Amino acid sequence: NAGVTQTPKFRILKIGQSMTLQCTQDMNHNYMYWYRQDPGMGLKLIYYSVGAGITDKGEVPNGYNVSRSTTEDFPLRLELAAPSQTSVYFCASSYSIRVGGSNGIQYFGAGTRLSVL
Amino acid sequence: AQSVTQLGSHVSVSEGALVLLRCNYSSSVPPYLFWYVQYPNQGLQLLLKYTTGATLVKGINGFEAEFKKSETSFHLTKPSAHMSDAAEYFCAVILISNFGNEKLTFGTGTRLTIIP
Numbered sequence: 001n002a003g004v005t006q007t008p009k010f011r012i013l014k015i016g017q018s019m020t021l022q023c024t025q026d027m028n029h030n031y032m033y034w035y036r037q038d039p040g041m042g043l044k045l046i047y048y049s050v051g052a053g054i055t056d057k058g059e060v061p062n063g064y065n066v067s068r069s070t071t072e073d074f075p076l077r078l079e080l081a082a083p084s085q086t087s088v089y090f091c092a093s094s095y096s097i098r099v100g101g102s103n104g105i106q107y108f109g110a111g112t113r114l115s116v117l
Numbered sequence: 118a119q120s121v122t123q124l125g126s127h128v129s130v131s132e133g134a135l136v137l138l139r140c141n142y143s144s145s146v147p148p149y150l151f152w153y154v155q156y157p158n159q160g161l162q163l164l165l166k167y168t169t170g171a172t173l174v175k176g177i178n179g180f181e182a183e184f185k186k187s188e189t190s191f192h193l194t195k196p197s198a199h200m201s202d203a204a205e206y207f208c209a210v211i212l213i214s215n216f217g218n219e220k221l222t223f224g225t226g227t228r229l230t231i232i233p
Contacts, residue, residue, distance in 0.1 A: 004160075031219065040126065042207060042225035043161075050219075058220065090160055096219060104149055104168075104211050106221055108160035 002026050006091050006109035013081040013116045021076040021112050023091030031094045032074040033106065034058075034066065036087040043090065049074055050096075081116045088113050121150075121210045123224035131232045136180075136195040138227045140208030143189060149211035150191045151221070152182055156204045164206070167191065178202070203231045 007022045025032065030051045035043040035058075045058030049068040063085060065077040074093075078085060092106040124139040142148055149168050153161040165176025172184040178201075182193045191208060208224040 033221070035223075040225065043223040045220055045222075048220060092161075092221075094221075104219060104221070105151070105163050105166060106161075108153075108162070110160045111158075 004091055004093055004107050004109040006089075006112050008112060009110065010113045011115070013078075013114065015081060015083065015116060017081050018077070018079050019081065021078075021089055021091075021114075023074045023076065023109060024072050025074075025091075025093040025107070026072065027093060027107065028071060029093035029095055029107075030071070031096060031106075032068065033092045033094075034064070034074070034076045035090045035092065036060065036085075037090060037111075038087050046076065046089075078114075083116050086114060086116045121208050121222055121224040123206075123208050123227050125227055126225065127228045127230065129230040129232055130198045132200055133197050136193070136198045136202065136229065138193040138206050138208075138229065140182075140191045140193065140224060141189050142191060142208075142210050144210060150182075150184060151209040151211075152176065152180070152191075152193050153207045153209060153223075154204050155207065155226075161207065164193070198229075198231050200231050200233065203229055205229070 004025045033048040034046040037043050044060045047066040049055045055066050089112045091109045094106040121142045151166045152164040154164050155161045165174045167174045167184045175181045180195045205226045205228045207226050209221050
């Protein structure tokens with residue numbers, strides 16, 4: 001059971017560089033999410049997707065872009081990295097609570113630790 | 118608007134003592150409530166959840182939480198702390214957006230330290 005897989009685990013970027021954080025899930029979940037976790041701040045939602053081709057902004061979307069071309073994949077793109085984007089990034093997925101079954105439980109990847117210097 | 122507040126960013130208890138982590142929510146509709154645990158350098162794992170039905174919910178590792186509508190609370194407890202319980206704990210509520218989509222809103226977390 002792979003669950004939610006994130007790559008890479010660690011990355012160091014220079015200011016202004018771009019990169020894509022990869023996220024894939026093998027549970028056929030319709031919902032997928034990207035969060036960032038900063039010390040003492042809990043998790044903040046960056047973007048989420050309710051299905052292939054459909055995405056929406058979360059609390060802190062500025063500086064990021066996403067796409068959802070397939071059910072399985074939900075990559076997060078940083079176009080011009082800034083020091084403020086130094087954080088730990090988590091991808092998660094879930095069924096809709098309306099579908100029932102797992103009732104909205106989110107399954108998390110192990111995270112990507114990103115430093116922008 | 119819906120949100121969740123965790124009281125106390127750090128809690129320390131002695132091994133064998135009661136663990137109590139506090140969570141209050143605000144919601145205009147019946148909430149879906151969750152507790153997640155994060156061990157060092159790992160992602161979040163579900164401890165327990167409340168959706169409907171019985172208000173006392175039992176989770177993994179001996180944890181439980183009680184949904185109290187009158188107090189808008191969902192506090193997490195464990196009768197006897199173990200060293201392996203040291204972690205960060207997040208309370209969360211399902212937030213329904215204006216478009217009917219579901220977003221999980223997290224509290225800021227409580228770091229639990231167990232004193233030998």
